[in-house]
Amino acid sequence: MSTPEKPVVVVVGSLHYDIMVDAPDRPRKGETVTGHAWAPKFGGKGGNQAASAARAGAEVRMAGAVGDDAFGPFLLDALQASGVDATRVVRLAGTGSGMSVAISDREGDYGAVIVSGANLAIDLGALSDPGLWSGAGALILQNEVPDAVNVAAAQAARDAGATVCLNAAPYRPLPAELAALVDVLIVNAIEAEELSGIAVADLASAATAAEALAARFPCVVVTAGGDGVAGRRSDEAPVTLPALPVRLVSTHGAGDAFVGALVASLASGDAFAHSLARANETAARHVSAPKS
Secondary structure, three states, X not given: OOOOOOOEEEEEOOOEEEEEEEXXXXXXXXXXXXXXXXXXXXXXXXXXXXXXXXXXXXXXXXXXXXXXXXXXXXXXHHHHHOOXXXXXXXXXXXXXXXXXXXXXXXXXXXXXXXXXXXXXXXOHHHHHOHHHHOOEEEEEEEOOOOHHHHHXXXXXXXXXXXXXXXXXXXXXXXOXXXXXXXXXXXXXXXHHHHHHOOOOOOHHHHHHHHHHHOOOOOEEEEEOHHHEEEEEEOOOOOEEEEOOOOOOOOOOOHHHHHHHHHHHHHHOOOOHHHHHHHHHHHHHHHHXXXXX
């Protein structure tokens, strides 16, 4: 019996050199908090989602940009070590790489500040490379790069017959041109509320928000943190899954782990409900694992 080919997932998005700080609490305005550890970490929503999709079994190609600083090689090496084809991630002269500082508290929650750097200067010309789209089943986008990049990538994906998946995070108003190209919308509680006007406080309200957004998008997924995930796909029954019970270590990067696993599963032809379950399990493992 022949082995099925891997699904091909293209990721166009951000790369960040993350500085992770462990502290008892996140500081309030004007407050200094004494932390107990810090470490560098590969990050950026685009990079994290690409790595997650590769771990889930997809062939992943990424397009993006890093700077010509010391962070650039770190990010490229980490992508390649994750099994992601990074040949279309360019190093931009005279530009700093994207970076962030994230503070994780004793409860496992976090807050972060990003500096976008090279992520704001991705070359649209790279998105017209036919090799990027050859055999592609899905595209993953996020909101840490300019709208023009997302629109160009989404149009190229449509032209190639690939499913366009947008993780609309962090929230910003969604241009009509981009919204018209989105096949799968993935949002958390905050983003769902901003886009639908429905406050998401539990799994039931997440399902209500997903139903409302399904009037605008063919497929919608609303993650509700520790409450679970709700999904709605055209002509299919709604899906709600409670979060799996685990010991929380840190929520940092959980949404990205979820997105990568979800899209890899969808691109492989798995049923929507099964893909949601796989992604839910991936996120549960992520939040309960010690972070390197």
